[in-house]
Amino acid sequence: MALTGCKSTTALEQEYSSTQVVVGSGASAESRIVATIYAEALRGTGIGVSTDLGVGDRFDYVRALESGRISVVPDDTASLLAFFQRSNAQNTPDSAPDAQKAGGETAATSDEPGAVSAVEEALSRALPQYLRVSDAALAERGQTLIVDDGTARKWDLHSVSDLAAHCADANASLVAGLVSDAQVRAALAESYGCTFAVVDVVGAPADAADAVTQGLSEVGGVTTLSPAASMDGFTALEDDHDSLPAGNIIPMYRTASLGDRQVEALNNVAGELTTDDLAGMVRRVEVDGRSVADVVGEWRAQHGV
Structure with missing residues (x-):
């Protein structure tokens, strides 16, 4: 209706x-x-x-x-x-x-x-x-966090909960906008106690993925519809508290x-x-x-x- x-x-x-x-x-x-x-x-x-x-x-x-x-x-x-x-x-x-x-x-x-x-x-x-x-x-369309496979192995990352212990030492690239930037950070802080050392606000999920590939950020925020969410070379972290925005x-x-x-x-x-x-x-x-x-x-x- x-x-x-x-x-x-x-x-x-x-x-x-x-x-x-x-x-x-x-x-x-x-x-x-x-x-x-x-x-x-x-x-x-x-x-x-x-x-x-x-x-x-x-x-x-x-x-x-x-x-x-x-x-x-x-x-x-x-x-x-x-x-x-x-x-x-x-x-x-x-x-x-x-x-x-x-x-x-x-x-x-x-x-x-x-x-x-x-x-x-x-x-x-x-x-x-x-x-x-x-x-x-x-x-x-949901929000998800990706890291490169090397970082996932180094820190033994499978979920956002696994990442939480490393957030204070990690740089993140998040897409500009109320949902993909401010709400993602708020959800991470509230549900996981995760606050990144530095957040670089970028224009699109592809830019966040590129920042991870180039070693500029350990963590990228992309959408679940983005190719980077399932692309070889990246590990998409499970939102194990079901806290990241999705609509x-x-x-x-x-x-x-x-x-x-x-x-x-x-x-x-x-x-x-x-x-x-x-x-x-x-x-x-x-x-x-x-x-x-x-x-x-x-x-x-x-x-x-």
Whole structure:
């Protein structure tokens, strides 16, 4: 079911024409892949659809949604919930304790397509009135820590708990952003007592992996969808306390931009797109050099969406 929330129409909605839907994305291969899948699914409903891939970071594409430059963008439930709860807490300080409490709702999305998790419900409440989300996909994006195999052998590392004793002497490269930087550090400190000697904030998971390869950092923070999470030469550490942020891929859209048929098309994608599917497509783009259009075309042919 789509999370529709409040039905009121704002000035932002009134100034935006829904005759042409624009699907935006972040700069990562993962975001561009999912945005392309959404765009093709929406075209199948008979409406005009264009894409604006690589809009920027989360702040950029939320602003683009607000202005009407784009209509739809992919993200994940955990990242969006943290982003909007933080924004709401800054705008209304008295609500900050409730926002923090809601942020602790980490129930995973059910394997039943269309089931709504506690995180999705909290996200729907946190969104501004001009934004909505539809069903979250089966595909999940989590955060994971990697070290090179040599460091894993030297320190006998298999899990984040194993790493905790070495954090004070280790440098880490983490991806910039609320979830992949601040929340990762907070989760590590709270659940594992792990605070790194130095944290280098980088732009993408590939940059974090490169820093580990080059010996600039002992630890890299990447997503579970990143090729580095399963690439030879790296050891991905088990999050044995299940504390690192993880959320399911979800489309966020301007309230007035999509009708019931379009929302249903996005929900159909949600029921087909798995973590393995998306990780495989990201690898084919980032490692094998395939085009986003090609890998999305192959996936759609297999899944009929």
